[in-house]
Amino acid sequence: MADDKRLSGRVSRRKFVVTSGAAVGVAGLAGCSGGSGGSEESEGEGDSGGSSDDTPMETETPSSSGDSGSSGGMDSSGPSMLTAEGSSTVYPISNTGSSYWNSNAPPSDGEYWGSSNESSVPGWDQLTSGESSAEGMLLADYFAGLYGFEPTEQRSSPPFPTSIGLSHSGTGCKAVTDGLVDIGNSSGPITAELGLSESEANERYVDHVVGRDGQPVFVSQNVYDAGVQELTGDEVRGIYQGEINNWSEVGGPDQEIYVVGRAEGSGTDTSFRLNMLGGADAPMQVDTRKGQNQQVQTVLQQNDGAIGYMALAFQASGIQPVAINFEGTVYKPSPDAANTIFDSDYPLNRDLHMYTTITDETPQGTDMREAAFLNMFLTDFGQQLFVEGVEYIPLPTKDIESEFEKLPDQNPAF
Numbered sequence: 052m053a054d055d056k057r058l059s060g061r062v063s064r065r066k067f068v069v070t071s072g073a074a075v076g077v078a079g080l081a082g083c084s085g086g087s088g089g090s091e092e093s094e095g096e097g098d099s100g101g102s103s104d105d106t107p108m109e110t111e112t113p114s115s116s117g118d119s120g121s122s123g124g125m126d127s128s129g130p131s132m133l134t135a136e137g138s139s140t141v142y143p144i145s146n147t148g149s150s151y152w153n154s155n156a157p158p159s160d161g162e163y164w165g166s167s168n169e170s171s172v173p174g175w176d177q178l179t180s181g182e183s184s185a186e187g188m189l190l191a192d193y194f195a196g197l198y199g200f201e202p203t204e205q206r207s208s209p210p211f212p213t214s215i216g217l218s219h220s221g222t223g224c225k226a227v228t229d230g231l232v233d234i235g236n237s238s239g240p241i242t243a244e245l246g247l248s249e250s251e252a253n254e255r256y257v258d259h260v261v262g263r264d265g266q267p268v269f270v271s272q273n274v275y276d277a278g279v280q281e282l283t284g285d286e287v288r289g290i291y292q293g294e295i296n297n298w299s300e301v302g303g304p305d306q307e308i309y310v311v312g313r314a315e316g317s318g319t320d321t322s323f324r325l326n327m328l329g330g331a332d333a334p335m336q337v338d339t340r341k342g343q344n345q346q347v348q349t350v351l352q353q354n355d356g357a358i359g360y361m362a363l364a365f366q367a368s369g370i371q372p373v374a375i376n377f378e379g380t381v382y383k384p385s386p387d388a389a390n391t392i393f394d395s396d397y398p399l400n401r402d403l404h405m406y407t408t409i410t411d412e413t414p415q416g417t418d419m420r421e422a423a424f425l426n427m428f429l430t431d432f433g434q435q436l437f438v439e440g441v442e443y444i445p446l447p448t449k450d451i452e453s454e455f456e457k458l459p460d461q462n463p464a465f
Contacts, residue, residue, distance in 0.1 A: 129211065130200060133420045136216030137223015137236030138318045139343060140362045141403050143441040144262060145236050148428055149213040151436070155191040155206055164190040174431030183463045194427045198419040199462040211420055219342075220244050220318030227406050228255070233421055235406040238264065238318030238362070243331040257416035257457055259405040261428045262438035262445060265363040265392035266322060266399040267372035267384050269348075271309075273355045275371035279303040283376045284398070288328060290358060293336035298356060311350050311359035312337035319344065322401040323360050360399075363392070364442035375399075393444055403443065415459055422458045429454050 135145055151163060161167025165185075166175050178185040178193070185193040191209030192202035200210040218226075220237035224244040227235030237244055242252050252258070268287055270279055282290075282301060289295035290308055299305045312335060313320035320340075324333045341347045344361040351357045352369040366372060372384035372392070382390050382397045394400065405425060409416040417425070427433045434445040446454070 130420055131211065133211060133213045133234070133424055134216070134232040135213070135223075135234035135236055135405065136218055136226045136232045137234075138220040138238040138403075139217050140220075140238035140264060140319055140364075141236035141261075141405070142215065142217050143364065144403065144428070144437050144443065145234075145405065146215045146217075147441060148424070148433065148437045149215045152191045152194070152209055152213050152424065152427065153207065155189045155203065155209040157189050157206055158185065158187055172432055173435035174433075177431055183461070183465075188465065195420075195423045196464045197426060197461045198423040198459070199464050200419070200423065201464055213424060219314075219316060220321065221316045224406060227408055230408070233407065233418075234259075234424075235404075237404045237406060238401060239321035239325070239331075239404075240402075241404070241406055243321045243325060244318065254409065256406045256408055258402075259407065259417075259425050259457060260402045260446065260450065260454060261405055261425070262403045262434070262443045263395070264401050264403055264443055265384075265397060266319070266326075266360060266401055267363060267366075267392050268358065268360050268375060268399075269351055269366070269370045269372050271351055271355050271357045272369050272371060274298055274303055274306075274358070275373070277304040279373065280371075281374040281376060281381065284327070284378070287375065291328065291335050291337070304356075306356040309354050309357040310337045310339075311347055311357055312340045313344075313347065313360065314340050314342040317342065319360065319362060323399070326399050326401065327360075363444070395447075400444075417458055419459065419462075426455075426458060426461075 135149075154163060156164035158165030159167055161170045161172070164172055166172070175185075183197060188196065188202065189204065189206065192204065195210035196202050203210055215236075216223075216226075216232065220239050221244045223232070223235040224237050224241045225235075226232045228245065235241070240252075241247060241256055241258070242249060247255075268282065277298070279298060279301060286295060286301050290301075290310060291312070295301060295308065297305065297307055313323070321331050324335065325331050328335065339350065341350060344365045347359045347361045348365045348367055348370065351359050352367065374381050374383040375392075375398075376382075377398050380390050382388075382392050382394065384392050386393050391397070392399070405428075407413075407417045407421050412418070428437055429446075429451055434451075438445045
């Protein structure tokens with residue numbers, strides 16, 4: 052397959068916009084919920100990473116025409132349902148894509164797929180150029196067809212349905228390891244989530260990165276208004292390790308700091324500890340832990356003097372992201388700053404993962420159903436709607452190209 056066919060939807064550089072409260076409606080279910088970190092109050096949390104007792108929430112999908120599971124095989128009725136579970140930070144990306152896929156919208160739609168007299172979807176010109184054109188094809192028919200699946204030519208009836216479970220990173224990584232789902236969604240690296248070495252992970256999984264999260268540090272509005280608009284990395288570490296307890300110690304009001312953390316076992320907590328505190332199991336002192344990003348957002352809004360970390364998609368009224376000075380470089384939450392939290396070298400910038408497993412049946416680590424679904428996220432269409440559209444950071448072109456190399460070669464059925 053020629054490179055121009057595989058990369059027909061590669062991503063162009065675009066402006067990144069920090070989300071407003073309206074975006075939270077799209078990502079409202081996100082939060083990478085994890086287990087409680089002990090006796091702290093924790094509303095709506097799941098078990099710690101890797102627990103098999105979590106009961107994920109799933110999107111409604113058309114009934115599968117084959118057996119569900121991770122085999123990717125075909126039976127007399129057709130291919131099996133593709134399933135994914137895990138990080139609720141990744142959930143808005145994965146679930147939005149799944150909803151589009153299952154709708155299998157026609158090319159005349161113009162809003163969700165294709166082009167009409169009024170509008171066209173992002174990246175449509177790229178999708179309809181080249182030998183494997185999406186012209187005249189329904190959404191899932193096109194992406195599945197690139198990997199050999201026959202089109203149904205029926206709206207709401209994709210070549211195979213998809214179902215996305217909502218739990219947290221550790222659970223998703225464990226579920227894909229155990230063969231319970233096809234794709235494990237995680238906002239932290241699987242090495243940290245499951246305690247694996249890099250070589251072990253490389254032998255057992257393929258890490259498909261679909262976007263990035265800047266993971267800012269937020270403070271309550273009153274703290275921001277009192278002058279705490281920038282912290283050093285050492286100050287953030289000091290706050291989260293119990294060495295700094297009053298905002299006056301960092302140039303703010305004489306007020307005790309209310310420290311909010313994510314639940315242990317969540318990918319957001321794992322990434323924060325790795326990138327800020329130096330290790331996935333680094334000690335941390337917090338006043339409360341919350342299982343979801345949305346819950347952290349609410350605590351910050353309702354408590355003066357609070358600080359918390361959460362996914363980029365959850366900025367809202369009553370809280371503010373602060374700039375962070377890491378060894379002389381100040382990373383600001385504005386996309387137009389010289390150094391921003393959107394930059395790949397921002398120390399808290401993290402990849403958003405969709406893991407597949409290497410098995411005897413799929414020695415390359417990704418079967419054709421998984422490849423078809425993942426390919427959709429790697430086009431300009433997918434990056435703009437499913438990544439940037441839910442306020443995460445799209446991948447640069449060179450990374451898109453690297454991610455395409457992880458997928459099996461296409462074998463168009465049209």
